[in-house]
Amino acid sequence: xxxxxxxxxxxxxxxxxxxxxxxxxxxxxxxxxxxxxxxxxxxxxxxxxxxxxxxxxxxxxxxxxxxxxxxxxxxxxxxxxxxxxxxxxxxxxxxxxxxxxxxxxxxxxxxxxxxxxxxxxxxxxxxxxxxxxxxxxxxxxxxxxxxxxxxxxxxxxxxxxxxxxxxxxxxxxxxxxxxxxxxxxxxxxxxxxxxxxxxxxxxxxxxxxxxxxxxxxxxxxxxxxxxxxxxxxxxxxxxxxxxxx
Amino acid sequence: xxxxxxxxxxxxxxxxxxxxxxxxxxxxxxxxxxxxxxxxxxxxxxxxxxxxxxxxxxxxxxxxxxxxxxxxxxxxxxxxxxxxxxxxxxxxxxxxxxxxxxxxxxxxxxxxxxxxxxxxxxxxxxxxxxxxxxxxxxxxxxxxxxxxxxxxxxxxxxxxxxxxxxxxxxxxxxxxxxxxxxxxxxxxxxxxxxxxxxxxxxxxxxxxxxxxxxxxxxxx
Numbered sequence: 001x002x003x004x005x006x007x008x009x010x011x012x013x014x015x016x017x018x019x020x021x022x023x024x025x026x027x028x029x030x031x032x033x034x035x036x037x038x039x040x041x042x043x044x045x046x047x048x049x050x051x052x053x054x055x056x057x058x059x060x061x062x063x064x065x066x067x068x069x070x071x072x073x074x075x076x077x078x079x080x081x082x083x084x085x086x087x088x089x090x091x092x093x094x095x096x097x098x099x100x101x102x103x104x105x106x107x108x109x110x111x112x113x114x115x116x117x118x119x120x121x122x123x124x125x126x127x128x129x130x131x132x133x134x135x136x137x138x139x140x141x142x143x144x145x146x147x148x149x150x151x152x153x154x155x156x157x158x159x160x161x162x163x164x165x166x167x168x169x170x171x172x173x174x175x176x177x178x179x180x181x182x183x184x185x186x187x188x189x190x191x192x193x194x195x196x197x198x199x200x201x202x203x204x205x206x207x208x209x210x211x212x213x214x215x216x217x218x219x220x221x222x223x224x225x226x227x228x229x230x231x232x233x234x235x236x237x238x239x240x241x242x243x244x245x
Numbered sequence: 246x247x248x249x250x251x252x253x254x255x256x257x258x259x260x261x262x263x264x265x266x267x268x269x270x271x272x273x274x275x276x277x278x279x280x281x282x283x284x285x286x287x288x289x290x291x292x293x294x295x296x297x298x299x300x301x302x303x304x305x306x307x308x309x310x311x312x313x314x315x316x317x318x319x320x321x322x323x324x325x326x327x328x329x330x331x332x333x334x335x336x337x338x339x340x341x342x343x344x345x346x347x348x349x350x351x352x353x354x355x356x357x358x359x360x361x362x363x364x365x366x367x368x369x370x371x372x373x374x375x376x377x378x379x380x381x382x383x384x385x386x387x388x389x390x391x392x393x394x395x396x397x398x399x400x401x402x403x404x405x406x407x408x409x410x411x412x413x414x415x416x417x418x419x420x421x422x423x424x425x426x427x428x429x430x431x432x433x434x435x436x437x438x439x440x441x442x443x444x445x446x447x448x449x450x451x452x453x454x455x456x457x458x459x460x461x462x463x464x465x
Contacts, residue, residue, distance in 0.1 A: 010271070016453040063303040068451045098310025099303050124317045128310040134374045146330035160378060167381035170388070181444050183437050191401065192385035194392065199440040200447035218454055222447050229446060 019224040035195035036208045042151045047087030051150035058156015059132040061097030070100045073155040074107045075206030081111035096132030140165035144172045151175040158185035166192040263456045
């Protein structure tokens with residue numbers, strides 16, 4: 001890593017620490033994320049129809065550059081699984097990377113334990129689909145009817161293949177909520193899913209769907225840091241324009 | 246306030262290992278006091294050991310994954326919710342055993358049956374899925390406005406039409422071609438960068454918060 005990158009990295013880490021300290025001392029309102037309003041309905045449908053909800057981590061792998069994406073998805077899925085754990089049918093979790101398997105299993109175990117439903121925890125409801133990409137999308141697509149799913153919650157770094165489970169979801173009349181950190185997957189999810197989280201909203205989702213104050217703070221830190229970044233970009237553009245003039 | 250020992254212990258381990266690895270990976274030779282700290286202590290050596298341990302754990306997790314794949318599908322063959330689920334899992338288990346058998350035969354007889362199997366089964370299957378994807382995308386594009394008329398969806402469909410028409414190799418669509426270029430170079434490019442910056446920033450903040458102990462997805 002060269003010195004410029006190191007200096008910028010430290011500067012960004014510093015901004016994150018400062019905004020974290022500001023948010024810890026003050027209360028700020030959270031912005032509205034419409035897609036998350038659908039979660040209680042999706043959990044309710046799963047419980048009432050006695051059909052499992054499908055939670056997909058996509059290709060997100062612990063140990064590579066998607067580690068934090070996997071952890072953010074786990075926060076989001078934890079709240080969803082907790083709501084569904086009150087019913088008789090446990091959710092089914094699919095992962096595209098073997099390294100995410102333990103994170104997903106721990107997430108499901110915690111969700112059942114905190115919902116006082118530890119006996120309902122089924123470790124093999126967490127499934128590894130090797131190959132990821134098309135293989136995972138095809139598996140999720142087939143599961144819609146084979147496992148009589150009540151809905152799909154799909155996160156991760158899907159490409160356009162995210163269309164396959166969303167298409168089968170629509171054909172079977174199940175609710176879908178999807179997001180992807182890849183632009184092609186994000187665009188397809190926007191067009192085809194019933195509800196879509198856009199960009200960093202997945203990282204914020206945990207704060208909205210749990211009562212954990214730490215996760216709520218994360219949302220505010222992200223918003224504050226984003227405004228700081230926008231201000232920095234704007235000032236940089238003005239300075240650059242002034243120098244040019 | 247009650248503090249659980251397991252939470253304190255796991256937090257201390259995560260914070261310690263995380264901060265040591267961060268320092269070992271990012272501090273170069275021109276960071277003043279930090280450079281002295283890193284070079285005078287075994288931080289770089291510890292960083293290297295942690296990275297090797299992480300690689301080892303990741304490699305072992307593949308074995309856990311294979312076990313999971315096998316047990317999940319065996320139990321699905323027996324207790325699947327539908328005949329489709331049972332048949333699908335049976336095919337997965339059979340394919341798994343066949344691939345293991347072919348791999349063993351290849352290493353014994355110096356043949357390349359597994360490569361032939363991959364070329365004749367897996368590659369065509371993935372290609373046909375890609376073909377199916379085209380229909381799924383067309384279907385999605387057709388139905389996007391049926392979910393409700395919002396400003397975002399109307400913009401999405403309008404932009405899609407302009408891009409598709411602008412890409413047509415026919416004469417007389419010069420204006421559309423210009424509009425298509427502008428659309429891709431200005432608003433689409435800006436939007437894409439905005440989304441990627443947002444994801445990058447969120448990733449960074451989530452990482453920093455794990456490192457300073459604000460987010461704890463462990464020890465419960």
